[in-house]
Amino acid sequence: MPFPLPDALASIPHRRDVPFARLTTLGVGGICRWLFEPVSVAQAQAFVRACAREGLAWRMLGGGSNLVVLGDVDLALRLRFPEEPRRAGLELEAPASFGHIKLSLAAADLGLAGLEYASGIPGSVGGAMHMNAGAYGRELVDVLARYQFLTAEGELVEKAPEPGEFRYRWSVLGGGRVALGLTVRLAEGDPDRIRALVEDYRRRRGTSQPLHKRNAGCIFKNPPGQSAGRLIDQAGLKGLRVGDAEVSPDHGNFLVNHGAATAAQFAELMALVRTRVREAHGVELEPEVEIWAATDMITR
Ligand SMILES: Cc1cc2nc3c(=O)[nH]c(=O)nc-3n(C[C@H](O)[C@H](O)[C@H](O)COP(=O)(O)OP(=O)(O)OC[C@H]3O[C@@H](n4cnc5c(N)ncnc54)[C@H](O)[C@@H]3O)c2cc1C
Known part of the structure; x- marks a missing residue:
């Protein structure tokens, strides 16, 4: 990583020398030398474009709940978008940096059914998109209506999912793409029944997993x-x-x-x-x- 930073990166919020023990749920790993934390799509886009232009290698980090980091990483990106989920009818829109469990619980509070399976899957919405996270026979793509991402060159794309783009714990969002946000399409449900299902899933995890x-x-x-x-x-x-x-x-x-x-x-x-x-x-x-x-x- 050249120092001083390329101009396009210097104005994006960043931190130096953050241990991966603090960035991952497993609590191990080396040091993240430069952690960039954009608070807007424009900043994320500026990061990706600058790295592509300068030929800089970088990593995409979410909530760090599916990672074993073996050493140091020079440069990583973690989104910190401040927006909250927004409801429009039966659809719920959320930024990639929003908590996946929080999104599931927000849907439950709104009486929207379909995301109960996610109530015990930690990490960010972006990580869940990348991994097509799932449990109890359901996975993210089942409710995904549209999603936004940056290509590895920094081009902004919004689209509906197509066959082959999301599979078992895999999606097209690897290879330097940055998931920015999604819209899930849910169903009208009885809030008490949704909450009961959420509680049931959480209880099952609590008894079977060493949380x-x-x-x-x-x-x-x-x-x-x-x-x-x-x-x-x-x-x-x-x-x-x-x-x-x-x-x-x-x-x-x-x-x-x-x-x-x-x-x-x-x-x-x-x-x-x-x-x-x-x-x-x-x-x-x-x-x-x-x-x-x-x-x-x-x-x-
Ligand atoms: C207690 C526990 C229970 C779990 N249970 C489940 C489960 O039931 N089902 C399940 O599927 N998983 C489960 N997981 C694994 C993990 O929570 C999921 O894979 C989660 O979706 C990862 O999200 P994250 O934000 O933590 O991603 P990270 O771990 O930070 O990253 C994972 C991958 O996603 C990429 N990524 C992160 N954010 C973005 C983004 N914005 N754009 C593009 N790529 C991105 C990273 O580069 C990396 O390749 C569990 C984990 C824990 C600790």
Whole structure:
């Protein structure tokens, strides 16, 4: 990262040397040397365009709830748009930086049904768009009416989702694109019933997931027709520990940080789990979390 900053970046709010332990739910990782936090679409666009022009490599950060960061990152972007969700009839519009759980709860308060499944999925709306986040047989694309994003060159696009753009924990919003916001189309519902469903989903998570310890949600994708958590459990790996990183005794597909874990310990534990599951079941587990290593930065 050149210093002084290119002029186009200097006026965008930014911070220096922020530890990823503070930017991610797992609480590990190196340092984010420059964290840019635009408060408007125009600032986000200026960032993307300047990076494209200068050939700067950068990372897109949301709520950090699906990340294992292995080292330092020179340059990252995190949206801080101040807008709140806006209702228009059965549609709800929200900026990408808004909290995903907060959006689900806002919909419930408004008596709009369809986002209850999201009431326990942390992170930002933008991260949920990128990941096509989902639970209980539902996922974001099921309710997505329109979405806005910047291309890797900084061009602003607004469109309705098309087939193939959102799949299981994948979307077109990778490769340097920046999700800016969305509009979800929901259904009229009885507020009491919506809230009861939200409570039910949250209770189920509270009893099955180790939410009292720092974690990054499910670490491995479910192999087709199988449960990664069950495979890990059947391989006898619950409670397996490397330093302060542990396979949760409560849920095999959650790795938890007991407080002083390092990224290297999580990397070692994930590798160990994959090896043991391969040996026990002949199944190759693929990470559901995104792993940030210094070598695969987005460069334009
Ligand atoms: C306790 C717990 C439970 C969880 N349960 C679930 C679950 O049930 N279902 C599920 O799907 N996930 C679950 N997750 C994983 C995680 O919450 C989701 O994947 C979430 O949508 C990630 O959002 P984020 O903002 O934290 O993204 P981050 O972790 O910050 O980033 C994830 C990816 O999204 C990209 N990204 C972030 N913001 C943007 C943007 N504005 N534009 C483009 N790309 C962007 C990042 O570059 C990165 O590639 C869980 C996690 C935890 C900790």
